[in-house]
Amino acid sequence: MDQSPPAELVRHVATSTGLPTATAARVVADVVAYFRETTEEYVRRRHRELKRRGLKNDRIWAELTAELASRPVVAGSLSERQLRRIVYG
Incomplete structure (x- = not known):
């Protein structure tokens, strides 16, 4: 390719x-x-970055939801539960 x-x-x-x-x-x-970058890769990377900045998960989930909605190729809407499963398995 x-x-x-x-x-x-x-x-x-x-x-x-x-x-x-x-x-x-x-x-x-x-x-x-x-x-x-896949949605899963993006969520994991941004979660790590936001954790390093000292943000708590409830703020991170809201931030990730907003970020995913504003990307040029929008990911399907993900719930907080789905975001947690991507990050923690």
């Missing part, structure tokens, strides 16, 4: 930002990789 970013998108980013094509390609590849 080709992992290079879409050429049309790279051209658009390079043109609209003035970035060199190679830099635009790296930026696009980084963004695409970020959004390739």
Whole structure:
């Protein structure tokens, strides 16, 4: 499977930002990789990050619910119970 970013998108980013094509390609590849993360991977990673910042789970579940709803490719709505199961199994 080709992992290079879409050429049309790279051209658009390079043109609209003035970035060199190679830099635009790296930026696009980084963004695409970020959004390739599954819902489960995202929830686990963000839970760890928010825990490290000292947040308690009830605040974390609310934060994760809001974040998931605002992502460009929206995950299905998850309950607090479903979020806990993703994190703790």
